Amino acid sequence: MKKLRNQTDSLVQETLEGYALAHKDVIQLVDGTHIITRRDCGKKVKFLMGNGAGHEPAVIGWVGPGLFDANVVGEVFTAPSFDKILEAIEFLHRDGSPVLLAVQNHAGDVLNANMAYAEAIMKGIPVKKLLFYDDIATAPKGMESERRGIGGMLFYTKIVGAFLEQGGGIDEAVQLFEQVRDHTRTFSVGFTRCTHPVTGLDIMALPENEIEMGVGTHGEGSGSNRIPMPSSQDLAKLVSDMLIEDLPYQSGDEILLFVNGLGSTTCMELSIYYKDLCRYLESRGITVYAGCCDECLTTQELGGVSVSFCKVDDNCKRLWDAPCKSGLLTK
Amino acid sequence: MTLNQNDVREILLAVCDRVIEKESWFCRLDSVVGDGDHGVTMTRGFKAMREATRGEMSVKELLETAGAALGASMGGAIGPIYGVMLKSMGMKADTKPLTARKLAEMLEQSRSMVQVVANVQEGQKTIYDAFSPAVTAFAAEAEASNSIPAAAERAAEAAKQGADATMDMTAKKGRARFLGERSKGHIDAGAASFSVISETISSWIKNKDMAVSK
Numbered sequence: 001m002k003k004l005r006n007q008t009d010s011l012v013q014e015t016l017e018g019y020a021l022a023h024k025d026v027i028q029l030v031d032g033t034h035i036i037t038r039r040d041c042g043k044k045v046k047f048l049m050g051n052g053a054g055h056e057p058a059v060i061g062w063v064g065p066g067l068f069d070a071n072v073v074g075e076v077f078t079a080p081s082f083d084k085i086l087e088a089i090e091f092l093h094r095d096g097s098p099v100l101l102a103v104q105n106h107a108g109d110v111l112n113a114n115m116a117y118a119e120a121i122m123k124g125i126p127v128k129k130l131l132f133y134d135d136i137a138t139a140p141k142g143m144e145s146e147r148r149g150i151g152g153m154l155f156y157t158k159i160v161g162a163f164l165e166q167g168g169g170i171d172e173a174v175q176l177f178e179q180v181r182d183h184t185r186t187f188s189v190g191f192t193r194c195t196h197p198v199t200g201l202d203i204m205a206l207p208e209n210e211i212e213m214g215v216g217t218h219g220e221g222s223g224s225n226r227i228p229m230p231s232s233q234d235l236a237k238l239v240s241d242m243l244i245e246d247l248p249y250q251s252g253d254e255i256l257l258f259v260n261g262l263g264s265t266t267c268m269e270l271s272i273y274y275k276d277l278c279r280y281l282e283s284r285g286i287t288v289y290a291g292c293c294d295e296c297l298t299t300q301e302l303g304g305v306s307v308s309f310c311k312v313d314d315n316c317k318r319l320w321d322a323p324c325k326s327g328l329l330t331k
Numbered sequence: 332m333t334l335n336q337n338d339v340r341e342i343l344l345a346v347c348d349r350v351i352e353k354e355s356w357f358c359r360l361d362s363v364v365g366d367g368d369h370g371v372t373m374t375r376g377f378k379a380m381r382e383a384t385r386g387e388m389s390v391k392e393l394l395e396t397a398g399a400a401l402g403a404s405m406g407g408a409i410g411p412i413y414g415v416m417l418k419s420m421g422m423k424a425d426t427k428p429l430t431a432r433k434l435a436e437m438l439e440q441s442r443s444m445v446q447v448v449a450n451v452q453e454g455q456k457t458i459y460d461a462f463s464p465a466v467t468a469f470a471a472e473a474e475a476s477n478s479i480p481a482a483a484e485r486a487a488e489a490a491k492q493g494a495d496a497t498m499d500m501t502a503k504k505g506r507a508r509f510l511g512e513r514s515k516g517h518i519d520a521g522a523a524s525f526s527v528i529s530e531t532i533s534s535w536i537k538n539k540d541m542a543v544s545k
Contacts (some may be wrong), residue, residue, distance in 0.1 A: 009375075052407075075375070077366045078407040107504060108407035111449065115411060199358050201367040 001200040008198045012053040012075055019060050023327040026064045034080065035088045036060045037070040045170045046070065046092035047161055049102045050085045050113060052078045054197065057328045058297040062154070066324030066331070067161040068102075076198050077299075079108030085116035089127055098126035098170045102156070102177075104149030105133040128170055130177045132156065134186040134308065136246045137214025137225075144182075148216065151260040151297050152184035152308035155320075158329070162322035183311040185243045189235065190215030192303030194263060204302065215262075215304055232269070236276035239307050244284060247311065251285025255309045256320060261295035262304035270294070273305060289317055296328055332479045332540050333428035336390045342535050343384060343397055347377040349531040350524070361520035364502065364513075369520040372405050376413065379404035390429060394421030409521055412449050412458060419444035431473035431482045438466045455503035456514060458521030465490040465529050480533075480540045487526075487533035494518055494526035 005011060016036060020029040027036050046069040049059050054076040063071050072088035074080035080088075085101070092099050099120070103113040113129060120127045133145055134152035160177050168176075190212040193205050206212055206226070213225040230238065249255060259274045274293040281288055289312060297306070312320065324331050334342075350357075350373045357370030383400035384393055394417050402414025420437040427433070442463060445451070451459045468489035472482040495518065502514035 074406040075372070077368060078372060078405075078410075081403045081406040081410050083403045084406070108410075111408050111411045112406065115448070196362075196367050198371050199362075199367050201358060201362045203362075203366055 001195050001197075003195065003197055005197065011197055012073060015053060015056060016060065016073060019056065019327065023061075026325055026327065027060070030091060033087060033091070034073045034084060035070055035091055036063050036073065037091070038064050038068075040065070041069050043095050043097050044069075044167065045164045045173060046097045046099045047102070047164050048072070048088055048092055048099055049104075049157075050074070050080045050088065050116075051104060051109065052076065052080070054300060055297050057295075059153075059157075061296065061328030062157050062161075062326050064324060064326030066165045066322060067157055067326050067329065074108075076196070079106065079112050082112040082115035082119070085112055086119050089116060089120045089125060090123075093120075093125045093127075098128070100128050100130065100160075100164070100170055100173055102130045102132060102153070102160075104153060105131055105145070106148055126170070128174055130156070130174065130181075132177075132181055134181070134184045135214075135216070136185050136187055136242065138216070141246055150186050150188060150216075150308075151258055151306040152181075152186040152310065154258050154260075154292060154296065154329075155184050155256055155308065155310040156180045158324065159316050159319045161324065162319040165324075166322070180310060180316065183247070184308060185246050185249075186306055186308040187213075187239050187242055188215050188262070188304065188306035189213055189239065190262065190302060190304035191229070192264065194300040194302040197300060203299070211304070215302075232272045233276045233280075236273060236280045240277060240280050240284070243307065243309050244286070247309070249286055249309060249311060253285075253311050254287045254289045254317070255281070255311050256316075257281070257288045257291035258306075258308040258310075259291070259293040260297055260306045260308070262306065263295065263298035263300050263302040265295065265303055265305050270305065273307075277307060290320060292329070294328070332536075332543065333430055334390075334434075334479065334536075335428045336388060336393060338539065339390050339393050339429075340384065340388075342532055343393070344381065345535045346528050346531050347381045349527060350374060350377045353524070353527055357520055357524055360518055360523050363517040365520060369409070369524065372407060372409060373524055376401045376405035376410065389424075389426065391421050391424040391426075394418065394424060397421075408449070409458070412445055412521070415444050415448045416441050416462070429479075431469075431477045431479045434479065435466075435470040435473035435482070438469055442466045449504075451504060454500060456497045456500040456508075456519045456522075457502075457504050458519070458525050460497050460500070460519065461490040461493040461522035461525040461529070464493040465525070480536050483529075483533040483536045487529040490522075490526040490529035494522040497522045 050072040052074045132149035133147040135148045138148045139146035354370035361369035380400040398418030419441045423437040423440045465486040469482045469486035472485040497519040502508040
């Protein structure tokens with residue numbers, strides 16, 4: 001394995017230190033923790049997310065004004081332990097602010113978040129928990145809450161983040177989150193393997209010229225759903241049709257579009273694909289109000305791309321357009 | 332035979348050594364259906380447990396401290412499971428040396444807490460498929476003979492059988508469930524690590540028992 005690193009047991013610590021240095025005008029690493037927090041943050045409902053490392057620049061890249069107030073990071077591909085999540089809740093609550101904890105639906109994240117949440121409630125901290133799921137490959141329609149949370153998280157990060165930045169209350173934020181979640185769908189496709197940065201083992205080895213439909217955030221497949229590598233236009237149609245049918249999105253809807261590279265997908269490929277998705281959606285009568293096309297929520301150098309749609313109303317559009325500043329997204 | 336705090340500490344250390352020895356095997360098992368780092372996570376957890384349990388402690392303190400250290404250092408889904416497993420055994424411990432029947436009571440408590448925390452059942456291709464049969468086997472033998480070596484041996488056999496049986500199961504929990512049918516044909520890494528731990532505990536107890544009877 002050729003990866004720039006020092007010791008394997010300090011990979012996460014060093015990643016957080018470096019990212020915080022590179023974006024020191026916006027964020028800092030809290031001493032002795034794996035909590036990345038924004039520099040200037042007054043009293044407000046604090047927005048927190050916990051997740052495993054190895055998916056950078058997300059989620060640390062979405063910490064800043066108008067987005068998350070803090071992100072607590074676990075080991076590589078491993079949810080942070082409940083006491084680390086609790087530590088982050090207590091850190092954000094030290095000025096008395098309530099805390100809104102976002103959780104992606106993955107077994108480890110949910111387990112540890114539930115335990116931290118229960119402990120925080122017992123300590124008298126006003127805290128609410130949000131569970132996000134959007135990956136249509138991981139459970140059938142009708143079992144939405146069984147699905148895993150992946151790239152569509154950008155939508156609630158931005159929209160709920162903006163709402164809280166403008167002084168929004170915690171209960172309204174929960175409602176807004178549910179609205180965004182229930183209008184968001186994501187589908188992910190894997191092209192090429194990546195290497196676990198600690199063990200050096202391969203993740204998702206695929207035959208040449210085949211792609212994995214419905215790949216998870218750790219390169220795991222959803223089934224034996226492999227197809228020959230299609231053109232960008234064909235993949236745009238295939239993936240859009242699945243997403244459209246699932247919600248369903250209808251002619252006349254306005255959506256946000258997020259095309260997310262999984263680690264080694266070039267800007268050239270992402271741009272071509274973004275354009276093809278826009279064209280195809282247009283042909284189906286769906287308007288792309290705005291979007292994002294970048295490598296955000298990655299799995300090391302995995303090749304592939306996830307596509308997320310979120311149906312929006314005027315309120316969500318306004319919040320999407322509101323100012324924000326972070327390592328990954330600035331408006 | 333009963334177990335006191337020195338025995339429990341030595342068992343925990345023996346388990347720690349064995350887990351470190353098996354690190355790359357756990358990783359290989361996990362890489363088939365997961366992301367291949369179960370061994371890394373186990374080693375990190377049990378090293379932290381070894382550090383945290385230095386110093387004089389009662390059985391109760393040892394198990395609770397060990398559980399807390401595992402939960403805090405491992406993370407993921409497996410951290411809370413191993414953590415709660417030991418912590419809840421400690422909660423049931425008292426100051427008397429442990430008998431087989433007392434251990435069975437502690438294990439039953441542990442099983443019900445793991446079930447609550449992880450919301451897991453047998454047949455879902457998880458660590459629970461090794462853990463739950465081991466508890467059942469231990470409790471049955473403890474009831475019959477109140478012998479720790481015999482109960483530990485039955486438990487280790489049941490854990491091994493349980494772990495081997497995950498080979499033909501389709502995963503219903505965790506990352507592996509998204510592989511569907513493709514998760515078949517491989518042993519679950521969590522069940523395998525629990526089986527190795529049970530076998531280590533049983534061997535330690537058997538050796539100790541033989542040394543004492545001599």
